Amino acid sequence: MSGDVIRGRVWTFGDNINTDLMLPGDVHMGTEAEQARAVFAANRPGWVDEMRQGDFIVGGRNYGTGSSRPAARSLRNIGIACLIADSINSLFFRNCVNFGLLALECPGVSAAFEEGEIAEVSLVDFTVRNTARGTILKAQAVPENLLALMRGGGIYPVLEREGLIAPVKAKPVQAAPRH
Amino acid sequence: MGMTMTEKILARASGARKVSPGDIVVVEVATAVFIDNTFFPTYWHEILKLADPEKIVVVFDHRAPASDRASAAAHVVGREFVKRFGIKRFHDVGRDVGISHVVVADRAYALPGTVLVCADSHTCSGGAFNCAARGVGAPDMIYAATTGKAWFRVGETMRYDFTGRLAGGVTTKDVFLHIANVFGDHANQNVEFGGPGLTRLSINARRTIATMGAEISADFAIFEADDLLLDYVRGRNPAPFEPQYPDADAAYKDRRTIALGSIEPLVALPDAVLNNSVPVGKVAGEKIDQAFIGSCANGTLDDLAIAARILNGRRVADGVRLIVTPGSQEVYREAVRAGYVQILVDAGAVVTNATCGACGGGHLGVLGPGETCITASTRNFKGRMGDPSARIYMGSPATVAASAIAGVITHPGEFTTEALV
Numbered sequence: 001m002s003g004d005v006i007r008g009r010v011w012t013f014g015d016n017i018n019t020d021l022m023l024p025g026d027v028h029m030g031t032e033a034e035q036a037r038a039v040f041a042a043n044r045p046g047w048v049d050e051m052r053q054g055d056f057i058v059g060g061r062n063y064g065t066g067s068s069r070p071a072a073r074s075l076r077n078i079g080i081a082c083l084i085a086d087s088i089n090s091l092f093f094r095n096c097v098n099f100g101l102l103a104l105e106c107p108g109v110s111a112a113f114e115e116g117e118i119a120e121v122s123l124v125d126f127t128v129r130n131t132a133r134g135t136i137l138k139a140q141a142v143p144e145n146l147l148a149l150m151r152g153g154g155i156y157p158v159l160e161r162e163g164l165i166a167p168v169k170a171k172p173v174q175a176a177p178r179h
Numbered sequence: 180m181g182m183t184m185t186e187k188i189l190a191r192a193s194g195a196r197k198v199s200p201g202d203i204v205v206v207e208v209a210t211a212v213f214i215d216n217t218f219f220p221t222y223w224h225e226i227l228k229l230a231d232p233e234k235i236v237v238v239f240d241h242r243a244p245a246s247d248r249a250s251a252a253a254h255v256v257g258r259e260f261v262k263r264f265g266i267k268r269f270h271d272v273g274r275d276v277g278i279s280h281v282v283v284a285d286r287a288y289a290l291p292g293t294v295l296v297c298a299d300s301h302t303c304s305g306g307a308f309n310c311a312a313r314g315v316g317a318p319d320m321i322y323a324a325t326t327g328k329a330w331f332r333v334g335e336t337m338r339y340d341f342t343g344r345l346a347g348g349v350t351t352k353d354v355f356l357h358i359a360n361v362f363g364d365h366a367n368q369n370v371e372f373g374g375p376g377l378t379r380l381s382i383n384a385r386r387t388i389a390t391m392g393a394e395i396s397a398d399f400a401i402f403e404a405d406d407l408l409l410d411y412v413r414g415r416n417p418a419p420f421e422p423q424y425p426d427a428d429a430a431y432k433d434r435r436t437i438a439l440g441s442i443e444p445l446v447a448l449p450d451a452v453l454n455n456s457v458p459v460g461k462v463a464g465e466k467i468d469q470a471f472i473g474s475c476a477n478g479t480l481d482d483l484a485i486a487a488r489i490l491n492g493r494r495v496a497d498g499v500r501l502i503v504t505p506g507s508q509e510v511y512r513e514a515v516r517a518g519y520v521q522i523l524v525d526a527g528a529v530v531t532n533a534t535c536g537a538c539g540g541g542h543l544g545v546l547g548p549g550e551t552c553i554t555a556s557t558r559n560f561k562g563r564m565g566d567p568s569a570r571i572y573m574g575s576p577a578t579v580a581a582s583a584i585a586g587v588i589t590h591p592g593e594f595t596t597e598a599l600v
Contacts, residue, residue, distance in 0.1 A: 020560040025540040029249045042567035062366040067300045098318035164325035166225035
């Protein structure tokens with residue numbers, strides 16, 4: 001499959017990064033565009049303007065703890081190409097699968113990267129390489145069917161094809177403004 | 180090697196003889212609870228077929244009654260969904276409304292030994308009923324409703340055994356804060372509760388712990404079934420069920436004993452629940468603007484009773500807003516009958532309708548810039564209840580009631596030393 005090895009610039013975040021930080025309550029009911037603008041507004045204002053499409057997030061333990069809200073969709077919408085964390089909260093992981101955000105659990109990854117370094121991820125052998133240091137870490141393999149959902153736009157296209165839900169009307173999904 | 184309660188319920192629901200940590204299982208969902216959030220335009224996908232309308236419950240809770248036009252529109256979509264598929268278990272704004280997890284408890288929809296899902300992280304609340312209940316995403320709900328199934332990655336299980344009984348002025352919220360403070364997150368693990376101390380804990384007291392399971396990032400938070408629980412369920416739901424007990428040789432990640440008598444009132448400091456609590460005395464004297472008692476974790480009748488006991492004949496301090504939000508209209512009615520509401524409003528509390536309300540910063544008690552709140556609810560994340568600059572301390576309903584009277588964070592022992600649970 002093409003794109004089995006992907007590279008991206010790393011933004012580092014700490015342990016227990018919660019969903020309220022990624023998708024604040026005041027835009028919980030807002031549009032996807034409003035939600036995309038508000039990612040990390042409370043803890044890192046202005047970040048959505050600094051990051052670029054294709055960047056990676058590297059997190060610590062228990063990334064995505066908190067609520068059921070679709071914070072993974074916001075990360076996808078602003079253009080995060082891959083989330084790698086020491087561990088990922090299981091509810092958040094479900095939303096990564098279902099909304100089509102590539103997410104890998106990789107113990108030790110938070111200590112292996114400084115912000116701005118480049119990570120190279122292989123989806124064949126599930127390794128994460130720090131291109132500057134040459135260090136290679138082993139991530140947990142994602143089962144094939146879940147990986148296919150993460151890379152194929154999530155669960156909704158599948159449910160549509162099976163005639164279980166109505167086709168999605170084209171919604172204006174506006175990612176954050178770019179430089 | 181035997182199985183834990185979680186593993187046994189998942190094995191049964193997936194038709195497997197045995198499941199083990201690391202397995203991905205596809206299970207039959209017995210109950211799928213839809214909340215109003217799922218019907219918001221930004222989350223909803225129109226369902227064309229339902230696997231079984233009898234397995235669906237619909238509850239409007241986060242913004243009920245509708246707090247703005249967006250939530251009003253979501254409620255319209257929800258009512259259309261209910262009508263289209265003839266869903267019987269519908270809890271619209273009115274007599275039977277409440278926070279979904281509280282309604283699930285009131286009606287005993289979470290049957291022992293079964294699987295329940297809902298697009299709210301605190302769904303693990305149903306674990307108090309020996310039910311494999313957990314929060315999922317909105318897409319999982321649509322998948323469960325249309326296919327009747329859900330997938331789970333089986334995690335390792337941490338077993339907690341309770342011994343003894345709680346000291347005066349202490350509640351199970353303090354027990355939870357102790358666990359979260361000492362042991363931190365349980366990401367990708369299940370937690371299970373039992374032990375000889377369980378008989379001393381009411382169903383509502385257990386529900387507080389199960390609900391807060393989300394805050395230690397547990398997948399499932401399941402209690403052992405005892406007679407108190409089985410009688411409770413049978414008295415409210417005629418459906419048959421089969422509770423699941425742990426095998427004697429179940430494999431646990433670890434087994435920990437919590438001596439209930441050793442727990443003291445704790446408060447979580449602002450911005451985080453995990454590894455972030457201190458004894459109340461450490462922050463006593465901190466001035467507060469708002470005090471809140473409510474949510475799926477602390478909106479039970481027991482919680483309102485605790486608040487009423489402490490506030491009886493007393494007044495909320497000048498300059499402090501005490502907001503009390505019963506977990507369901509059923510709880511509200513019981514609290515009126517028991518006289519708790521009279522005591523609370525006489526003391527100066529604002530008692531709101533049953534809803535998620537201030538807990539999620541949605542409505543009915545949103546915090547302003549620079550304000551300080553002490554809350555008996557589910558979480559104290561930065562910005563959770565309103566402005567990101569607000570500081571949110573989290574404690575038991577006893578600690579919150581005591582603090583509301585004093586106007587500063589206060590140990591509940593200042594007002595009561597009686598057993599509260």
